[in-house]
Amino acid sequence: MRTATSSCLVVRVLGLIGCAAVAAAQEPRGIALLQEMERAIGGVIERCERSVVSIARTPQTPEQLLGAPGAPERITPAQRLLFQNQRSLPGVLGGMQLSRDAPLQPSGAGVVIDKSGLILTQYLVVRLGETHVVTDATGGRYLAKIVAADPRSGLAVLAVERPFRAKGQAELPDFQPLPLGEAETLGKGRFVVAIGNPFSIETDGQPTASWGAITNTALKAPRDENLNDITSAIDGSYRTTLHHFGSLMQTDARLGWNASGGALVSLEGELVGVLTTAATIAGHEQPAGYAIPLNRAMRRAVETMREGLEPEYGLLGVNFDQVAFVNARTGRRGVGVKTVFTGGPAQVAGIRGGDLLLSVDDQPLRTPESLQLIVGSLPPDQTVRVAYERASKVDEAEVTLAKAYIPQGQVVSRRPTAWRGIRVDYPTAIPSGVLLQRSQDGHLDPQGCVVVSEVEEGSVSWKSGVRPYSFVSHVSGRRVHTPNEFYAAVRDAKENVKLKFTKPLPAVPAAPVIPGAAKAPK
Template structure:
């Protein structure tokens, strides 16, 4: 089984990376192709950077809780008093606080101010942080700020003389195959240099909402976390963070936070001690091939708006559930996961242009971004409705039994008063609805981006789609709490 680790917490073992350059043979009558070579040797580059890379050691006080069971001995046995005294003393000693230490890497980005960058997981929950320099100097560090979403921490030390520092380069210019060099503290072996290439870009390893990692085959192991990944000019284009490995040691699949992502976070942590990200106020989901077809899109792209936060920037600008965000602030939105990063990197309070696809037409909206809410906001439940008693209307469609949303249905399925639409009273086994995880208690709010208020409305909309030769119907569903999601259902003849 292959596992994903933060480089700080890896097990034993070192991976080897084999590098080879293939030179094409010349063809008769044709010029020989030019072979691009990597650096033959990098001692001058490495020597100039080693003093700016640091080892970071941390200490944390934890309370060990150990309870050793007392052996069962006969009452009055001569061993009873001995065991009572021995095990009571062992359990008491086991409860004493103890010091836990760990190691990581980092690098100096401002030698005059003593600013050091590392990973958040390297220093998380530490009581003491010591920065160890290449010349043997040790300085205590304070934390200026941390960001768990990108796993970045900024530290400050107080040097007596200016420190050697390094500068960021542009990770956006890095191409797959470009040579890179990592320096860090693997397994406590400080000042270790490894080389490799950029193996891939824009990797999503499911570690956070803004994943956009550079992948490299330069050896990264336990203790490399927080260390720099350099380009051939000696500029930091990444912060080494994690590896994939079946054994815990390097197998040539490592990940680094790109400098393009890190620089903005670091600047905010230095200025404010916290991040200040843009906030749009929407809940989004992926535009799958089925959803794209149901919306009449030529290809799956953009981010589908599944919900709009009440009183948020998106609502004020007129964004609606069912809109597909195609462009944000002049940038194309290729997939759902690209939009959160674009929004987060945009200045709070800036008015941006958002292009959405709405019912087959592109609509341009102006949105003034707010600040991302980090804390969960408690939702207050609105009270009651006054529905007139009326005969309950029912229909069966696409494996769903549809019904009016009555007070009895709200009570049965715990559906809040502000949820409006058509109730899914039952789902047939083996139906297309069951395949898409539609379940009894869901509420159909829209069909093909048209609001529905009765089972007949749903049937009419599906029949309309059939006449338009659509292969699927896009339903906007709500659960009992009002959380929305889009579900495409195949239209069966």
């Protein structure tokens, strides 16, 4: 096992057990304490390292990788060097098969989170449309598919499908998963172990390990740090994850530049973070290690993705100032509201433009980023207490959050079954420009509605004139506030279903009747 230790932590531990000034009679006890710590850390590494895997991806199909007869293309020596950066084997010129033990070029590491072969990794490690190959510490190699990938969390989940060389269905081993820990309970100074290095897993069958202490729990990724290949439509930066608003964990346990997707584990052997190779953050040392913490918001995202579903994030429904504001008269600090979306959560709760938001659920809003992080870490349909200042007086409102729109990059393997060609979502889960226009035009019903997010062309709903970004407030007289309420209403309807739209549809009645009995979404 290759174990890299942090020199600064060694000094700290030695300081705990004594230094050169310690009396000779105390030295054996100090050595014993150090050996006990070594055994504890070594035990954590030994238990957890089998759960860390290497992930490689390639645009080639499995058949092309294997050079199987009848494959659309054979792998030439030049292609092998280009795509896999590995040695060519002796053989017939023009097409050589990949050797059974030839290492692939990994894109990152991953962590097993279910014995069936579910693997958690960083978003950038995977890519839709490519072949993914997982290699474990025993040398086992498997084909895997993307179950879900979420650019907002910067995380993705793969599922092992079959052994790399198996033809058809083949039995898979029970993989060794790591339990998910609660990163929000860990503070500065807590010891953690980092395990990763996919190159070492590929070539040696052993990940690299390091140990250290948590040094920060609320770092912001730099605005130009790419954690998901998605840029902001507002300023073109990469500030499109929650981690750009201040959620990254910093540790002095370091593995090197290709740590992406590796495991950060507690001394209890629980997965508390997914390693990421974020660039140097201003004011912090360059060699520091960073991890996406598995706090409450990230665990919720992971549990959703492991089911193949889309993680959802809360939305307050306000346009706010980009800098914090301090009321010179009262001294109160917060985030200023420019405008509110008509029919959105904040407006319904009584918040207005010009208000100064002070806190959400007693968490102070010191910066605009803190507002985005706190609200974005909560699920839609959750009610929060928002304290605000208006005319130098403090008041409080209960706001039921809506859903933030993720413009691109989400990958899911399970979607709600379309009902009569319709899929619906929370009313705010549409592009910001469309939401602003629809809000100004009064499409969002303050009493509750859902938005038609998709209509299958040629379906009965399409023929009835239903189009995306139409808003439905009632199903056969029953008010609907959420997608689940909509699908339950159409499922429970006994006759033809009558949809009430918040605005008349072009060239069709305001309440079209969709023929046929309703069916529940799968």
